[in-house]
Amino acid sequence: xxxxxxxxxxxxxxxxxxxxxxxxxxxxxxxxxxxxxxxxxxxxxxxxxxxxxxxxxxxxxxxxxxxxxxxxxxxxxxxxxxxxxxxxxxxxxxxxxxxxxxxxxxxxxxxxxxxxxxxxxxxxxxxxxxxxxxxxxxxxxxxxxxxxxxxxxxxxxxxxxxxxxxxxxxxxxxxxxxxxxxxxxxxxxxxxxxxxxxxxxxxxxxxxxxxxxxxxxxxxxxxxxxxxxxxxxxxxxxxxxxxxxxxxxxxxxxxxxxxxxxxxxxxxxxxxxxxxxxxxxxxxxxxxxxxxxxxxxxxxxxxxxxxxxxx
Amino acid sequence: xxxxxxxxxxxxxxxxxxxxxxxxxxxxxxxxxxxxxxxxxxxxxxxxxxxxxxxxxxxxxxxxxxxxxxxxxxxxxxxxxxxxxxxxxxxxxxxxxxxxxxxxxxxxxxxxxxxxxxxxxxxxxxxxxxxxxxxxxxxxxxxxxxxxxxxxxxxxxxxxxxxxxxxxxxxxxxxxxxxxxxxxxxxxxxxxxxxxxxxxxxxxxxxxxxxxxxxxxxxxxxxxxxxxxxxxxxxxxxxxxxxxxxxxxxxxxxxxxxxxxxxxxxxxxxxxxxxxxxxxxxxxxxxxxxxxxxxxxxxxxxxxxxxxxxx
Numbered sequence: 001x002x003x004x005x006x007x008x009x010x011x012x013x014x015x016x017x018x019x020x021x022x023x024x025x026x027x028x029x030x031x032x033x034x035x036x037x038x039x040x041x042x043x044x045x046x047x048x049x050x051x052x053x054x055x056x057x058x059x060x061x062x063x064x065x066x067x068x069x070x071x072x073x074x075x076x077x078x079x080x081x082x083x084x085x086x087x088x089x090x091x092x093x094x095x096x097x098x099x100x101x102x103x104x105x106x107x108x109x110x111x112x113x114x115x116x117x118x119x120x121x122x123x124x125x126x127x128x129x130x131x132x133x134x135x136x137x138x139x140x141x142x143x144x145x146x147x148x149x150x151x152x153x154x155x156x157x158x159x160x161x162x163x164x165x166x167x168x169x170x171x172x173x174x175x176x177x178x179x180x181x182x183x184x185x186x187x188x189x190x191x192x193x194x195x196x197x198x199x200x201x202x203x204x205x206x207x208x209x210x211x212x213x214x215x216x217x218x219x220x221x222x223x224x225x226x227x228x229x230x231x232x233x234x235x236x237x238x239x240x241x242x243x244x245x246x247x248x249x250x251x252x253x254x255x256x257x258x259x260x261x262x263x264x265x266x267x268x269x270x271x272x273x274x275x276x277x278x279x280x281x282x283x284x285x286x287x288x289x290x291x292x293x294x295x296x297x298x299x300x301x302x303x304x305x306x307x308x309x310x311x
Numbered sequence: 312x313x314x315x316x317x318x319x320x321x322x323x324x325x326x327x328x329x330x331x332x333x334x335x336x337x338x339x340x341x342x343x344x345x346x347x348x349x350x351x352x353x354x355x356x357x358x359x360x361x362x363x364x365x366x367x368x369x370x371x372x373x374x375x376x377x378x379x380x381x382x383x384x385x386x387x388x389x390x391x392x393x394x395x396x397x398x399x400x401x402x403x404x405x406x407x408x409x410x411x412x413x414x415x416x417x418x419x420x421x422x423x424x425x426x427x428x429x430x431x432x433x434x435x436x437x438x439x440x441x442x443x444x445x446x447x448x449x450x451x452x453x454x455x456x457x458x459x460x461x462x463x464x465x466x467x468x469x470x471x472x473x474x475x476x477x478x479x480x481x482x483x484x485x486x487x488x489x490x491x492x493x494x495x496x497x498x499x500x501x502x503x504x505x506x507x508x509x510x511x512x513x514x515x516x517x518x519x520x521x522x523x524x525x526x527x528x529x530x531x532x533x534x535x536x537x538x539x540x541x542x543x544x545x546x547x548x549x550x551x552x553x554x555x556x557x558x559x560x561x562x563x564x565x566x567x568x569x570x571x572x573x574x575x576x577x578x579x580x581x582x583x584x585x586x587x588x589x590x591x592x593x594x595x596x597x598x599x600x601x602x603x604x605x606x607x608x609x610x611x612x613x614x615x616x617x618x619x620x621x622x
Contacts, residue, residue, distance in 0.1 A: 170481050171551070171558060173565030232554065236547050240482070243543065247482060254484030262573040 012208050015245035023212050030209045033200040034066045041183045043195035044152060050074040051150035051192075053141050054097075054105070056090030056218040059156030061097055062206040063198050065213060067154065068103065074154070077144050079137060080109035082117025083224060090218045097215060106148065108140055115299040118224060124298040129224040132294060139282060139291035143305070145192040152193040160203045162196065163248040164233040166255055171233075179267035182260055188271055190283035199252070280305045323519050326556035334523050341520045344511040345377045352494045354506035355463060361385040362461035362503075364452050365408075365416075367401030367529040370467030372408055373517040374509050376524060378465065379414065385465070388455050390448060391420035393428025394535060401529045408526060417459065419451055426610040429535060435609040440535040443605060450593060450602035454616070456503040463504040471514045473507065474559040475544040477566055482544075490578035493571055499582055501594035510563070591616045 001010040003022035010020035014029070021029050038044050050067060054060040054076040067074040078094045081087050098105045111117035116136060122129035141153045162181070169177045185194040198206060210217050225231065240247045276282070277289035280303060284290070292303040312321040314333035321331035325340070332340050349355050361378060365371040365387040378385040389405045392398050409416045422428035427447060433440035452464045468476075473492070480488045496505040509517060521528050536542065551558045587593070588600035591614060595601070603614040 170570075171562045171565075173562070173569045175569050229555075232551070236550065239547065240543070244540075251482045251484070254482075258484045258486050259481075 011212070012205075014202075014205065016202075016241070016249055018245075027209065027212055030062070030201060030205060031066050031069060033205075034063075034197045035070060037183065037197050037200045038070075038195075041195070041199075043154075043184055043193075043197055044072060048072075048151040049149065051106075051141065051145045051148070051153050052076045053137065053153060053155045054078050054094050055156070056093040057156070058207045058210045058215075058217045058219075059158050059161075059198055059203065061093070061156075061215050061217050062201075062209045062213075063154060063156040064097075064103065065101070065215060066209075067197065068101070075104040075106065075150070077106040077108070077141060079140060080107065080111065081133060081136075082109070082111035083119060083222065086218075086220065086223055089220075093216055093218050106144060108144065110136060110140075114295060115301075116295060121294060121298040122224070125294060127294075130228055130230075133224070135290055135294060139289070142190075142192060142194075143280075143282065146190075150192060152187075152195055154195050154197055156198055156206070157196040158198040158201050158203050158206055159248055159252060160234055160237070162199055163237050163252045164230050166252055167233045167237060168229060175263050175266055176270070178260070179263035179265070182256065182264075188274075188283070190274070190276065190281070200249075202248070279303045322523070323516075325513075325516065327513075327552070327560055329556075338520065338523055341373070341512060341516060342377050342380060344516075345374075345508045346381060348494065348508050348511045349381075349506075352506070352510075354465075354495055354504075354508055355383060359383075359462040360460065362417075362452065362456045362459070362464050363387045364448065364464060364466045365389050365405050366467070367404040368467070369518045369521045369526075369528045369530075370469050370472075370509055370514065372404070372467075372526050372528050373512075373520045373524075374465060374467040375408075375414065376412070376526060377520075378508065379412075386415040386417065386461075388417040388419070388452060390451060391418070391422065392444060392447075393420070393422035394430060394533065397529075397531065397534055400531075404527055404529050417455060419455065421447060421451075425606060426612075427606060432605060432609040433535070436605060438605075441539055441541075444535070446601055446605060450600070453501075453503060453505075454591075454593065457501075461503060463498075463506055465506050465508055467509055467517070468507040469509045469512050469514050469517055470559055470563060471545055471548070473510055474548050474563045475541050477563055478544045478548060479540060486574050486577055487581070489571070490574035490576070493567065493575075499585075499594070501585070501587065501592070511560075513559070590614045 001013060001020045002008065003010045003025050004019040005025040006022060008022045011023050012026050013020040044050065050072050052060065052064045052067060052074050054064055056078070064074060064076055076094070076098065078091065080091060094105065111120070118129050118133045121127070121132045125132060145153045166181060169181060183196040183199045185191070187193040221231070237248050270285070274283035274285055277284045277292055278287050279292040280289060282289045282291065295303045312324060312331045313319065314321045314336050315330040316336040317333060319333045322334050323337050324331040355361065361383050363371065363375045363378060363385050365375055367389070375385060375387055387405070387409065389402065391402060405416065422431070429440050429444045432438070432443045436443060456464050477492060480492060494507040494510045496502070498504040532542070548559050581596070585594035585596055588595045588603055589598050590603040591600060593600045593602065606614045
């Protein structure tokens with residue numbers, strides 16, 4: 001197995017590209033895929049400040065590393081989810097990375113600051129933990145970006161994640177989610193732009209990137225996601241990809257090129273109808289946003305956040 | 312396990328309906344599902360003459376049987392595909408059914424009448440056998456219906472078939488196929504209507520229907536379909552259905568309710584642009600239709616059919 005670029009000994013192959021790479025050219029390949037995604041989907045403009053949602057896993061650390069190497073001003077935000085050892089270990093990987101690379105990190109602790117550790121919040125509200133977790137992340141990453149003056153939030157969703165979410169969305173023909181599924185969610189009143197620059201990289205590639213760049217990361221899946229359907233969809237897509245390399249990329253990018261726009265109009269109307277949450281000011285279809293309602297239901301007391309103010 | 316209707320001993324359960332049935336009520340359940348599909352999608356009007364595409368398999372024989380029991384004037388058309396023993400055995404099941412039930416059968420032999428037995432045609436044209444077979448069936452069922460004065464062609468595609476085709480179409484985001492995927496393809500100049508009345512029945516149900524109604528059928532899969540992607544998609548959907556009964560029906564009917572129309576316009580324009588084949592008169596986007604071209608490539612001689620004439 002030889003490197004596609006320099007013909008030296010390869011350390012990894014990428015079947016859907018029908019290619020193998022040595023260490024240096026694989027790192028370059030990953031950067032190039034991110035550069036192409038950013039360019040193609042117009043994710044970032046020169047000079048914009050990026051807030052990277054870091055979890056301590058391979059994807060978010062690889063994303064942060066690549067964005068900095070590509071020259072972006074990218075700082076991190078770690079959200080402590082209060083999921084026991086799993087969260088402690090995750091935080092340690094993030095702190096180690098920050099200490100070694102000398103990058104800037106913001107931090108929010110859900111349990112301490114909001115009384116909303118995910119296991120307790122899920123139990124108290126009878127919500128699925130992944131639902132309460134996703135909702136909290138979306139709300140707090142957006143809020144932190146506005147408060148600290150970032151133009152955009154970048155998340156580490158990779159090709160495997162996005163293809164699995166898409167499969168779930170088409171299996172249910174959930175037209176709202178299909179309209180919202182895009183690597184760029186544009187800014188709107190109360191929302192900064194959200195982007196997914198790893199959308200052209202598989203999770204095997206982001207893992208290999210971390211290993212080859214000497215980045216240690218949380219290897220375990222979140223214990224609360226066990227039995228989650230999303231992981232089942234990933235397995236099915238892996239079986240298809242194994243039989244026919246390139247299936248996942250064709251599925252996701254085919255949707256983005258030929259499917260997404262057919263579902264987008266419904267969502268634009270929905271977004272235009274949002275009004276500020278009477279408690280925290282975040283855009284919401286009702287009076288009080290889902291995050292503030294989650295807090296009330298989980299803690300029994302009123303939400304702690306004052307209305308958002310741009311720094 | 313008790314029958315949902317009469318509480319007598321059940322012979323089969325249908326997990327996605329969370330129900331079990333005795334023999335008589337299962338037969339009624341199948342008829343009811345077909346009746347509902349016909350009604351919901353407006354497949355057939357009273358008094359219309361139906362040509363059923365029969366292969367000798369469980370689906371087409373169950374379909375024919377149910378249509379006759381529901382009171383439709385439904386005759387069969389068997390197409391001899393020239394696939395060795397498989398075709399011989401299939402034809403025998405069709406003839407046995409016709410002899411026992413006293414129904415009317417038309418018959419066309421692809422090899423004898425067109426020099427187009429599927430294995431030879433696929434080899435000569437370097438086409439995948441399933442492609443050449445599907446193309447020939449669509450052409451000849453339509454032609455026979457027009458010539459013999461039928462209003463509509465009914466095929467035995469079931470829920471499993473349609474869900475697997477849909478999965479293939481969304482994995483590639485093939486917008487043309489997505490626009491055409493519907494249980495009713497309306498009539499148009501040169502085309503009779505095509506309908507799929509088994510779309511609400513799984514293949515396990517059509518098989519059980521045949522067993523319980525004493526209909527013998529060809530059990531083997533076509534030997535030429537081996538390794539075909541469609542069968543892989545069926546397996547994946549079976550895994551999902553096993554974990555979560557109702558997944559396939561939600562996928563297919565969700566698409567028909569909320570997805571299909573978004574892809575239909577492209578296809579209407581495409582269909583409006585068809586002109587008669589200069590050889591046989593069938594509608595085609597080019598000068599000569601794909602079936603006539605297949606004949607020329609497979610046999611080296613000009614197509615045998617004269618232009619279609621309505622009887």
